[in-house]
Amino acid sequence: MTSSIASNPLPRRVVVREVGLRDGLQILQRVVPTATKLEWIRAAYEAGQRELEVGSFVPARLMPQLADTAEVLAYARTLPGLVASVLVPNLKGAERAIAEEAHALLVPLSASHAHSLANLRKTPDDVVAEIGRIRAARDAAGSHTRIEVGISTAFGCTIQGRVEEDEVVRLAQAVLDAGAEAVSLADTVGYADPAQVSRLIGKVLRAVGDKLETAHFHDTRGLGLANSYAALQMGISRLDACLGGIGGCPHAPGASGNVATEDLVYLLASMGIESGQDFDALVALRGRLATWLDGEQLHGTLWRAGLPRTMRPQAEAVAA
Amino acid sequence: MTSSIASNPLPRRVVVREVGLRDGLQILQRVVPTATKLEWIRAAYEAGQRELEVGSFVPARLMPQLADTAEVLAYARTLPGLVASVLVPNLKGAERAIAEEAHALLVPLSASHAHSLANLRKTPDDVVAEIGRIRAARDAAGSHTRIEVGISTAFGCTIQGRVEEDEVVRLAQAVLDAGAEAVSLADTVGYADPAQVSRLIGKVLRAVGDKLETAHFHDTRGLGLANSYAALQMGISRLDACLGGIGGCPHAPGASGNVATEDLVYLLASMGIESGQDFDALVALRGRLATWLDGEQLHGTLWRAGLPRTMRPQAEAVAA
Secondary structure, three states: OOOOOOOOOOEOOOOOEEEEEHOOOOOOOOOOOOOHHHHHHHHHHHHOOOEEEEEEEEEOOOOOHHHOOOHHHHOOOOOOOOEEEEEOOOOHHHHHHHHHHHEEEEEEEEEOOOHHHHHHOOOHHHHHHHHHHHHHHHHOOOOOOEEEEEEEEEEOOOOOOOOOHOOOOOEEEEEEHHHOOEEEEEOOOOOOOOHHHHHHHHHHHHHHHEEEEEEEEEEEOHEEEEEEEHHOOOOOEEEEHHHHHOOOOOOOOOOOOOOHHHHHHHHHHHHHOOOOOOOOHHHHHHHHHHHHOOOOOOOOOHHOOOOHHHHHHHHEEEEE | OOOOOOOOOOOOOOOOEEEHHHHOOOOOOOOHHHHHEEEEEEHHHHHHOOEEEEEEEOOOOHHHHOOOOHHHHOOOOOOOEEEEEOOOOHHHOOOOOOOOOEEEEEEEEEOHHHHHHHOOOOOOOHHHHHHHHHHHHHHHHOOOOOEEEEEEEEOOOOOOOOOHHHHHHHHHHHHHHOOOOEOOOOOOOOOOHHHHHHHHHHHHHHHEEEEEEEEEEEOOOOOOHHHHHHHHOOOOOEEEEHHHHHOOOOOOOOOOOOOHHHHHHHHHHOOOOOOOOOHHHHHHHHHHHHHHHHOOOOOOHHHHHHHHHHHHHHHHHHHO
């Protein structure tokens, strides 16, 4: 039987990192035009978003949706105070991220050996070794690009099933030892539950402290916000999300994708936690995204009902 | 700033009370035939559901959808071990519930004075007085019908906005003093957030102890399961839900309704909490409900993606 081990106060401020431009777009069949991506970034910035994962440096033939990552990144870097990150699968991608002066690069490492072999044709420890090479390349370049490792399938795997928590802890330590500057935990396939989130984050925090920065949840089975709440209770103050809940797991067609940014921002605001993001602007941007992705299924809940009256000072005043 | 005050172990067993036949059906424009309701109850029973709110004793002209409550209740009472409850707005309805031998009757009391006046044309304290009369009638009849009061708008109100937590605590005590045997807290309009759930449940528990039995959440703004998790952390071991997430708030058209039973049962099972309910049977019943309510919007998430492989022992075995 699991138990709740939460006891920290909730964070006062939380960074919601928008990963829609990468995690959201990479599983679509269509290629969103570069100009649209730049419009999206501009509107996201105006809505208060300050951290965006803008693409991935992978071969264009493998992922044509993200072939314009260098151009998109270059635009994102012109917006003051915006932190633009990219995903890279290996040293080669990292070298491009460093050359293009991404603020951060994120290397995925799958804690599930079966998933790692199937997706990257590498073991997790091969990826650990690659992190060492990426760190060396970064330092040799005198670059400031930050190195984060995203531990995917940390809460379970569609191929392997269970993933051992001790293995997640071991890998988090290993990538930090190899030169990563931060780690995140991702529920890639939507298997996490809140008790597991508390327990695993607790274990990783005890091992690596605040180098565990970010949690990344999918809403595949409806637990995305409950899992986010569990992570907040453990003191996690950075969460990934996708506007409109796009993205997610290609193994569960029709299912919800990533936690929807607008719903996560609402969860935070409902508890008095600041994220610096504006609902109305996010919901308006969600509407534009629906047009840009015409035909794709968007998810999320808040956009239908709108904010409660208690979060609309003006409505309160009228009611009083 | 709010903080997490959760520290209890999670309950080992939780009762999920199905309220779809009342809360779900009462806001529909259509009348579901009695024969269909009996089929629903039979299938719910076979899926492991053991507590059902089957209808409401209100004048048929006000709520034709529930005009057959006596007949539906009579059928539910034939199923061994099934606890059948009904909602009643006043003494007159309670007298019918007692005469028809409902196992329990639930009286709604709105903690929002504005909501109470608008919906019942009574103040909350008028309802407290009515509870006293209901208890006297129950005792005089030598009946075993249990008296529960559902404190609605406990987390906020679309008319009034904020609802004072101390007023919720006061009303919980008052109805128990007046003769109710249990109280529940309902987020009638989907305003609750998890920090508020922890805080308010904590206050009410400190005042009335385990007479606070049940929490009732709507998923209007996507926080239904996060709020359920917060309630579980406070030791609450009874939760209301509607199959397919039907029901909800007529003030938020198109929005999600009650927490979906199948999603809540999944949340519980994911954390090792028993509910005695079977997903596959629930999801199958959801499919039949979609046919019965053809054209109505159902909600919920789990039905799309299905159970994770880690919760399918057979799938695990195949993968091994």
